[in-house]
Amino acid sequence: MADGGGGYGVAARILHWSLAALILALFALGIAAVELDYYNRFRGDALLWHRQLGVVAFAVALAVLLRRLAGGVPSPVASLRTWEVFAASAAHRLLLFFALLLPLSGYCISTSSGAAVPFFGWELPALFAVSDALREAAEAAHFYGGYAMLALVCAHAGAAFKHHFVDRNEVLTRMIRGAGGR
């Protein structure tokens, strides 16, 4: 993969924070849709917004992947230890994997009965037939993948804050202000 230089460019930063906001909103909406009482009037809204924003998150995650493939990732901050560089790189790849897997599995679950996915007044049709086996696999991926990603997001954000407040390096600031980060 190409080396993107000393910091994140503006496109990488906009995509990163858009994806972060979407994923956090999707967690909240997903948990609300499952936990709220069946008759609660917000339950339907939570599910509708979870599905619609899930489609948007898929598009943004795809854009993050394409940008990474085309523009590469910046060299790691020089003061990081080898294991930290390895762990961060693995976490970023896994986060991206889950950001693509969760909307795809959600789409399979939503369209398994042949129904379309509502999308801000439009409808995304069911593109392929979903067998019982595929629907069950998609439900498991969505459920366990969701909690795995939640744990990963907490570790990822926790590491970013530790770098900022304890190690006082430019890991977080270069994702906010760009190259150099200071």
Ligand code: HEM
């Ligand atoms: C409050 C939450 C978050 C914070 C504080 C945060 C912070 C950061 C920071 C500082 C970096 C740059 C690391 C480096 O320079 O090596 C980064 C990269 C990255 N983060 Fe986050 N992040 C958050 C949430 C998320 C979420 C929810 C995702 C979900 C997909 C995510 C996915 C990624 C990816 C894929 C990268 C690699 C950069 C890229 O591909 O453009 N982050 N994050």
